[in-house]
Amino acid sequence: MSFSKTHKVPLNGADCMMLAFDHQMRRLGFAGNQAQIVLGLSGRLSGSELETRLHAVRARFSMLAARIKRGLRPWTPCWHLPSADKPAYPRVRSHEPGDEDDLHRIRTDFLNHPLDTRGGELVRFDLVHTKAGNTEVIMTWSHMLMDVSGAQYLLGIIGKSLQGADQYTQAELLSGSYIERLPAGARLPQAGKSFARVDELAACPPVSLYTHARRSIAPRFDYRVVSFSPGQTGAIMAQAEKRGGFLNASAFYIAAAMVQFYQFLQARQIRSPGYVVPLSVDLRKKGTHLPVFTNQAATLLCGFAPDRLEDFDAVMGSFKQQTQAAVRQDLIESNTCAMELARFIPARMYAAKIRKAFAGEIASLVFANPGDAPAFLYEFMGHGVTSMQHVPTVVVPPGMGIVFYTFSGCLHITLVYVESLIAKDEAESFLSALGNQLLADRKI
Amino acid sequence: MGDGDMAYDEVEDALLAFLRNEIFDPGVEIRADTHLIAAGLDSFSLLRILVFIEKTFGLRIPEAEINEDRMSTVKNMAGLIDELQQNT
Numbered sequence: 001m002s003f004s005k006t007h008k009v010p011l012n013g014a015d016c017m018m019l020a021f022d023h024q025m026r027r028l029g030f031a032g033n034q035a036q037i038v039l040g041l042s043g044r045l046s047g048s049e050l051e052t053r054l055h056a057v058r059a060r061f062s063m064l065a066a067r068i069k070r071g072l073r074p075w076t077p078c079w080h081l082p083s084a085d086k087p088a089y090p091r092v093r094s095h096e097p098g099d100e101d102d103l104h105r106i107r108t109d110f111l112n113h114p115l116d117t118r119g120g121e122l123v124r125f126d127l128v129h130t131k132a133g134n135t136e137v138i139m140t141w142s143h144m145l146m147d148v149s150g151a152q153y154l155l156g157i158i159g160k161s162l163q164g165a166d167q168y169t170q171a172e173l174l175s176g177s178y179i180e181r182l183p184a185g186a187r188l189p190q191a192g193k194s195f196a197r198v199d200e201l202a203a204c205p206p207v208s209l210y211t212h213a214r215r216s217i218a219p220r221f222d223y224r225v226v227s228f229s230p231g232q233t234g235a236i237m238a239q240a241e242k243r244g245g246f247l248n249a250s251a252f253y254i255a256a257a258m259v260q261f262y263q264f265l266q267a268r269q270i271r272s273p274g275y276v277v278p279l280s281v282d283l284r285k286k287g288t289h290l291p292v293f294t295n296q297a298a299t300l301l302c303g304f305a306p307d308r309l310e311d312f313d314a315v316m317g318s319f320k321q322q323t324q325a326a327v328r329q330d331l332i333e334s335n336t337c338a339m340e341l342a343r344f345i346p347a348r349m350y351a352a353k354i355r356k357a358f359a360g361e362i363a364s365l366v367f368a369n370p371g372d373a374p375a376f377l378y379e380f381m382g383h384g385v386t387s388m389q390h391v392p393t394v395v396v397p398p399g400m401g402i403v404f405y406t407f408s409g410c411l412h413i414t415l416v417y418v419e420s421l422i423a424k425d426e427a428e429s430f431l432s433a434l435g436n437q438l439l440a441d442r443k444i
Numbered sequence: 445m446g447d448g449d450m451a452y453d454e455v456e457d458a459l460l461a462f463l464r465n466e467i468f469d470p471g472v473e474i475r476a477d478t479h480l481i482a483a484g485l486d487s488f489s490l491l492r493i494l495v496f497i498e499k500t501f502g503l504r505i506p507e508a509e510i511n512e513d514r515m516s517t518v519k520n521m522a523g524l525i526d527e528l529q530q531n532t
Binding site: 285 | 467472481483489491507510
């Protein structure tokens with residue numbers, strides 16, 4: 001594969017953070033910083049059909065097979081785009097599982113199978129054909145390339161369900177980055193506020209489950225998903241609005257997750273001076289999914305004192321107070337500026353700055369709330385989509401994360417964790433207790 | 445209405461300009477009666493609007509007023525600001 005000097009796309013600060021996390025995870029023996037969206041189709045989609053479609057999409061978007069290089073000009077990391085000859089990626093693999101246990105095992109195998117990112121493999125597709133004649137489409141992507149919003153949009157393009165899917169150009173899918181809206185001269189002073197926030201939280205640093213037990217940990221992720229009925233979801237949303245406030249389901253979800261996590265650590269007799277959860281803020285302008293091939297997110301770190309975590313409403317109140325203060329103090333802008341520094345120094349140094357402040361940690365638990373699945377994810381290459389799951393890997397440490405999302409009027413929660421940190425039964429108990437908490441102790 | 449308070453039309457114009465320039469994509473048409481949640485407003489955008497109102501009009505919106513009725517359109521928000529200005 002040859003590369004032209006003119007075909008370079010710089011990584012932004014958030015992409016570089018994802019690169020740093022990828023290095024970190026691979027160093028510990030994990031597959032890397034990657035994530036999956038799993039679509040359940042009501043019909044059989046063959047590997048050759050998808051390959052043909054991917055070939056057409058790849059011809060328009062060479063970013064799908066790009067490689068990261070740090071050169072002399074520019075010396076910040078860039079995607080080097082392949083020329084029009086035949087890139088080997090993305091590839092499609094097809095599978096025929098035996099039974100349900102076998103299905104979960106092969107799904108986790110896919111999650112733990114590294115992408116060949118150095119060779120330009122940024123996206124991979126696995127098709128699982130069930131005995132009932134249906135298909136699961138599993139898209140695994142490198143978080144260095146894009147965030148979950150970008151990944152959903154890409155699925156809309158590949159699945160031809162997105163209006164105008166075949167008209168977008170690569171340049172359009174790369175344009176509109178948030179950092180370009182911030183004045184260049186103000187970026188460095190702004191970054192300082194974000195580091196000050198890290199130092200503030202470092203007074204009571206988090207202790208993750210991974211760090212506590214890392215000597216005996218195998219580098220493999222497992223996950224469990226709990227799903228709620230439309231009626232239960234309606235009850236949860238009503239509770240979220242009543243207790244968390246208008247448009248603020250995240251406050252409700254984070255409070256429930258942190259209270260359960262605190263109880264989990266208490267049961268393990270792990271004492272943590274503080275609890276920190278990163279909240280991802282989508283920086284895209286509202287009403288658009290552009291840009292696609294990039295991470296457009298800032299991270300707000302929310303900290304909780306252990307004594308607060310015994311009271312659900314106290315956690316929610318503290319979360320609301322911290323997010324309001326963050327917006328008043330422009331911490332979203334300052335975090336974006338701080339991450340931009342990661343472009344100019346090896347990204348791992350930026351991650352190391354946070355780890356140093358937190359005595360080796362990044363957070364207690366990773367949290368994400370991608371919200372409602374977009375309308376274009378209800379169809380894929382002419383097949384109806386009957387289910388959807390988000391399954392990310394999680395930076396290690398902490399090696400444990402929780403994702404809330406809704407599809408077809410039902411709330412789903414994915415708990416992902418380093419396999420030997422938590423037993424299957426413990427993960428299921430955690431999710432069950434979390435569900436009860438969300439439903440205000442009504443039985444699920 | 446106190447000294448320095450803006451008239452209803454000015455409030456509406458200021459909110460529209462903020463939403464068009466800072467929150468929404470230029471491809472989304474934002475008018476005074478556009479349903480902002482349907483147009484893609486999320487929790488952080490709402491927080492940014494509340495902070496904008498604080499800084500521009502010197503008003504903190506009471507938590508009880510932050511609901512769909514009050515915050516779903518620019519028209520409703522401007523009405524709420526007008527009410528709060530009248531009462532201060």
